[in-house]
Amino acid sequence: MQHVERVVVLALDGVYPFELGIPSRIFGAADGHYEVLTCTVDGRPVRTNADFSVAVEHGPEILETADTVVVASMATPRIPEGLPAEIAAALARIRPDARIVSICTAAFVLAAAGLLDGRRATTHWQVVDRFRALYPQVDLDPDVLFVQDGRILTSAGAASGVDICLHIVRTDHGSELANAVARSCVVPPFRDGGQAQYIQQPVPDCGVTSTAATRDWALTRLDEPLALTDLARHAGMSLRTFARRFNDEVGLSPGRWLIQQRVARARDLLEASDLSVDQIAGRVGFATGASLRQHLHAAIGVSPQAYRRTFQETR
Incomplete structure (x- = not known):
């Protein structure tokens, strides 16, 4: 019987709707290999950076069942200072062997939780200076679209969430399935180059x-x-x-x-x-x-x- 990987997406205050939807869109096109669920730190709706909020079906307890956790990015003004208690409590529910992924500014959350200490990571090029000032213990590489360091994966801005999710599909199930997913979603299966080509x-x-x-x-x-x-x-x-x-x-x-x-x-x-x-x-x-x-x-x-x-x- 085919193993179905459970992916739980954590939506925080100020989440970008586009990035929040990436895991469901990419993993959902992977021929039934993944189940994608979405939660918040308290199970209640969260505000997005747009003019609407999103309601979810799950609270933080669902994180205990995740094989992979994706923390979706939030608008720059909403990046938390340090690690708020409710986010720390939610992250503490993640199994020690679970894969943890950040999209864009969510790298700040992983860094604040100490998950990136001594690891190579990336985030959006626009917030690199702020990230380095707050978390000098992280080996930040601003020139790439995504980084995998063991079970922790970080990605650059916005659409690089697509790149990192396709990378996970490719790692788990091979290039053929990743390419099929990319074609289904009408995106390139692999983007050459790094963030330099997008920096203003x-x-x-x-x-x-x-x-x-x-x-x-x-x-x-x-x-x-x-x-x-x-x-x-x-x-x-x-x-x-x-x-x-x-x-x-x-x-x-x-x-x-x-x-x-x-x-x-x-x-x-x-x-x-x-x-x-x-x-x-x-x-x-x-x-x-x-x-x-x-x-x-x-x-x-x-x-x-x-x-x-x-x-x-x-x-």
Whole structure:
């Protein structure tokens, strides 16, 4: 008989409705492998950060039965100072072997409870300075979408809750089911890169040329051996100015960005075509099939053959 993992979502005051619904949406699409229940610290409705409250079916006692507990994020002004007694009492009900997950600002709750002491963790990039000031004992990594450190998992802002829930499905049941869930929810099964690509950068001074046109130009020429000099020349900038401005706007160096785009294009071709690995490598600008294998494995941890097999079987 199939084991059904019980996931209990804890909704706190000021919870974001979007993040609160992520576990139910992702795990609920996983072919009956998970049961998702929602609770509050006292079983009563909680205010959201929107113009409505949510009523739940369960109080904190349901946390005692959870295989996985997800603490949903709350609006920044509602982040509790320290650990309020009612939240501490609720968290104390969690079994010692249960997996505990935070989405976005809920990392503050786990940190206040001491669950992140000495562990690597992440949270939304906008509250990194505040988090570090309050919890210097946590090894905070603001550049990633999610972190798993043993049984504790933390994720960055908002939609990274989708990434971490898909990671859990992938860890528990393999890539095929995770990919099927992602397709059902119309989200990417795995997002390359970290938070840097989403961090708001200072707006360039008026009259300063953006690198956007050059990025668009490069995307139509990924099969060519584009060098930094080619990109800078197209943008009409010096090498140093182009590299600095590109990094300010994108959060990546031009070289790393090109690799990301080539890997993304290769993944599309692996899913949708029967071209050989060497042929795909040529079409996306990698010198050899071996180079494509190396970069794909570095990005998502699998070979082209494994990636193609997984996605073409679930297509």
